[in-house]
Amino acid sequence: xxxxxxxxxxxxxxxxxxxxxxxxxxxxxxxxxxxxxxxxxxxxxxxxxxxxxxxxxxxxxxxxxxxxxxxxxxxxx
Numbered sequence: 838x839x840x841x842x843x844x845x846x847x848x849x850x851x852x853x854x855x856x857x858x859x860x861x862x863x864x865x866x867x868x869x870x871x872x873x874x875x876x877x878x879x880x881x882x883x884x885x886x887x888x889x890x891x892x893x894x895x896x897x898x899x900x901x902x903x904x905x906x907x908x909x910x911x912x913x914x
Contacts, residue, residue: 838853840852840897841897842896842897843896843897844896844897845873845892845893845894845895845896845897846880846882846884846890846892846893846895846896846897846901846903847870847873847880847891847892847893847895848870848873848893849897850869850870850880850882850892851869851870856869857869857905858870858879858880858881858882858892858905858906859879859880859881859882859905859906859907859910860905860906860907860908861908862908862909865907865908868880870892870893872893873893874893875891875893875894878891880892880893881906881910882903882904882905882906883903883904883905883906883910884901884902884903884904885901885902885903886902888906888909888910889906889909889910
């Protein structure tokens with residue numbers, strides 16, 4: 838999708854009505870961005886292969902790989 842330069846990943850999700858950014862670890866309920874300033878952690882996503890990134894704090898960049906996060910996300914060691 839096309840997104841204006843400087844827009845956060847979370848804002849792009851909301852503007853393009855992509856439903857949710859993650860699911861909760863216990864009930865798998867969908868969650869979406871809420872505070873848009875890095876406080877609530879409802880917007881965590883897997884961005885460029887890194888889980889638990891706060892999408893509201895990450896500006897969109899060309900070629901980004903963005904995925905919904907399911908539960909706690911992958912934790913690579």
